[in-house]
Amino acid sequence: MTTTVAVIGGGYGGITVAKELDAFTDVLLVEPREDFVHHVAALRGLVDPEWTDRLFYPYARLLERGRVLRDRAVTVDQNGVTLASGERLTPDYVVLATGSAYPFPAKIDFRDxxxxxxxxxxxxxxxxxxxxxxxxxxxxxxxxxxxxxxxxxxxxxxxxxxxxxxxxxxxxxxxxxxxxxxxxxxxxxxxxxxxxxxxxxxxxxxxxxxxxxxxxxxxxxxxxxxxxxxGAPHTAYLDGELATARQANGRVDVTADLRLPGQPRVFALGDITALPEGKLAKVAGDHAEVVVANIRALIEGGELRTHTPGGxxxxxxxxxxxxxxxxxxxxxxxxxxxxxxxxxxxxxxxxxxxxxxx
Ligand SMILES: Cc1cc2nc3c(=O)[nH]c(=O)nc-3n(C[C@H](O)[C@H](O)[C@H](O)COP(=O)(O)OP(=O)(O)OC[C@H]3O[C@@H](n4cnc5c(N)ncnc54)[C@H](O)[C@@H]3O)c2cc1C
Missing domain, CATH: 3.50.50.60 (FAD/NAD(P)-binding domain)
Incomplete structure (x- = not known):
C-alpha cells in the first residue's frame, strides 16, 4: 500500500514537499487559497499592473498523482488532521507548512x-x-x-x-x-x-x-x-500532544530532522519553525528538501538528514x-x-x- 502524506499549507515549502513526494507517495495538499501566491513578488504586484496577475499560479497544475484539497486545517493532533469542512484525515505522515500572516500588501489575505x-x-x-x-x-x-x-x-x-x-x-x-x-x-x-x-x-x-x-x-x-x-505564524490549529511544541510566539519547536519533538510522523518547516534563522522562502525550500529526504528514508530505510540553521x-x-x-x-x-x-x-x-x- 502506498504511503499517505498530508501537506498542510501550499506556500513555498509545502508545494516543494508535495511536488517532490508526488511520484512515490499519495500526497494530499491542504490549502484554502484558490491559487499559489508568489508573495516574494507581492510588492512589485502592487505597483506594476503587469505583475498583478503573475502573482497567482493554479494549484491544479502542481501535482500529477496527488490531490490539492481546497480546505483549511482547524486542528492537527498526534492522530490526524481535522479540516474546516469537517473531514478528518489520518495520513501516515503530516507536514505542517502553514507559514505566516503579514499585513497587506506584503501578504494577500484573500483565498479567492x-x-x-x-x-x-x-x-x-x-x-x-x-x-x-x-x-x-x-x-x-x-x-x-x-x-x-x-x-x-x-x-x-x-x-x-x-x-x-x-x-x-x-x-x-x-x-x-x-x-x-x-x-x-x-x-x-x-x-x-x-x-x-x-x-x-x-x-x-x-x-x-x-x-x-x-x-x-x-x-x-x-x-x-x-x-x-x-508577521505572525499560523499555528493555532495545533492540538493534543502537538500543542506542547508551540511556543508563546506561535512558532513551533522542531528537532534537527524537522519533526515535532516526540512525534515520529509529524514534520514542520518554513516560517512556522522556531529555528534561529531568517524566515525566507529559500529557507522553507531547504527545509522541504530535508523533509522529503526524511520521509523517503522512513519509508525505504536509511539515515535521516538534519538541518543546520544558516547565517x-x-x-x-x-x-x-x-x-x-x-x-x-x-x-x-x-x-x-x-x-x-x-x-x-x-x-x-x-x-x-x-x-x-x-
Ligand atoms: C514582500 C515579501 C518579500 C519576500 N521576499 C523574499 C525573498 O526574496 N526571498 C526569500 O527567500 N523569502 C522572501 N520572503 C519570505 C517568504 O515569503 C516566506 O519566508 C515564505 O513564504 C515562507 O514559506 P512557508 O512555506 O513557510 O509559508 P507560506 O509561503 O506563508 O505558505 C503557507 C501556506 O499555508 C496556508 N495555510 C495557512 N494556514 C493554513 C491552515 N490552517 N490549513 C491549510 N493551509 C494553511 C496559507 O494559505 C499559505 O498558502 C518574502 C516575504 C514577503 C512578505
Whole structure:
C-alpha cells in the first residue's frame, strides 16, 4: 500500500514537499487559497499592473498523482488532521507548512484570487493618487516597498517611520550602509527612533490625508499609509500532544530532522519553525528538501538528514534595478547583481516552471 502524506499549507515549502513526494507517495495538499501566491513578488504586484496577475499560479497544475484539497486545517493532533469542512484525515505522515500572516500588501489575505486581484488593483489606484506615502516599519518589507513606490512613481514623497535606531539589525554595517545610501539617492525619508503617537485615522492603503504626531517630536503628514511590520505564524490549529511544541510566539519547536519533538510522523518547516534563522522562502525550500529526504528514508530505510540553521542572508531589491544582497558566502552584492538575482524578474520563472504555466 502506498504511503499517505498530508501537506498542510501550499506556500513555498509545502508545494516543494508535495511536488517532490508526488511520484512515490499519495500526497494530499491542504490549502484554502484558490491559487499559489508568489508573495516574494507581492510588492512589485502592487505597483506594476503587469505583475498583478503573475502573482497567482493554479494549484491544479502542481501535482500529477496527488490531490490539492481546497480546505483549511482547524486542528492537527498526534492522530490526524481535522479540516474546516469537517473531514478528518489520518495520513501516515503530516507536514505542517502553514507559514505566516503579514499585513497587506506584503501578504494577500484573500483565498479567492479574483478578490485578491481586485484588492491589489484598488489599492494601486489609491496609491497612484497619493503624493505622500507613509510606511510604518523599516524592516525588509518597508524598505522594499519604498523602493518599489519610488521606482514606479519617482515624484512621490515616501517616509518610513520606525522606533528602532537603525535599519536591518543583524546584517553587516556595509550592507546596511549601502541600502541607506540608495534610499537617500531615491529621496526616501527615514525617521528612526520614533513612532506615531496615535494610530493613523485612515485604514492602511486608503487615500485620506492626515497629520500624526511623532513620539520623538514633530509630526508627519501623509495621504496614505501601509503597515510594514507584524508577521505572525499560523499555528493555532495545533492540538493534543502537538500543542506542547508551540511556543508563546506561535512558532513551533522542531528537532534537527524537522519533526515535532516526540512525534515520529509529524514534520514542520518554513516560517512556522522556531529555528534561529531568517524566515525566507529559500529557507522553507531547504527545509522541504530535508523533509522529503526524511520521509523517503522512513519509508525505504536509511539515515535521516538534519538541518543546520544558516547565517543571515537577504536579497533586498529597491525597485527593478536597485537594492543590495547579503549572504555570508558572498558578502555584499551591489544593485546590478541584486537586479540579476531578484529585482528584474522576482524569481517568477521558478514558479512558472513548477506550475507549468511558462
Ligand atoms: C514582500 C515579501 C518579500 C519576500 N521576499 C523574499 C525573498 O526574496 N526571498 C526569500 O527567500 N523569502 C522572501 N520572503 C519570505 C517568504 O515569503 C516566506 O519566508 C515564505 O513564504 C515562507 O514559506 P512557508 O512555506 O513557510 O509559508 P507560506 O509561503 O506563508 O505558505 C503557507 C501556506 O499555508 C496556508 N495555510 C495557512 N494556514 C493554513 C491552515 N490552517 N490549513 C491549510 N493551509 C494553511 C496559507 O494559505 C499559505 O498558502 C518574502 C516575504 C514577503 C512578505
Amino acid at each position: 484570487s479574483a478578490a485578491a486581484k481586485a484588492k491589489i488593483r484598488a489599492t494601486r489606484e489609491e496609491l497612484a493618487g497619493a503624493e505622500k506615502v507613509l510606511l510604518l516599519g523599516a524592516g525588509p518589507v518597508g524598505l522594499e516597498l519604498a523602493g518599489e513606490i519610488k521606482a514606479a512613481w519617482p515624484e512621490k514623497a515616501v517616509t518610513i517611520v520606525d522606533p528602532a535606531s537603525g535599519i536591518l539589525p543583524g546584517f553587516p554595517d556595509e550592507f546596511r550602509a549601502e541600502i541607506r545610501r540608495q534610499l537617500d539617492e531615491l529621496g526616501v525619508e527615514l525617521l528612526l527612533g520614533t513612532s506615531l503617537a496615535e494610530p493613523p485615522v485612515s485604514e492602511p492603503g486608503q487615500a485620506k490625508t492626515f497629520t500624526a504626531a511623532l513620539t520623538g517630536g514633530g509630526e508627519v503628514t501623509a495621504d496614505l499609509w501601509f503597515q510594514c511590520y507584524g 543571515p542572508m537577504i536579497s533586498l531589491p529597491l525597485g527593478p534595478s536597485g537594492g543590495a544582497t547579503y549572504a555570508e558566502e558572498v558578502g555584499v552584492l551591489d544593485a546590478a547583481t541584486t537586479s540579476e538575482i531578484k529585482g528584474s524578474h522576482m524569481m517568477a520563472s521558478r514558479y512558472e516552471e513548477l506550475f507549468n504555466v511558462a
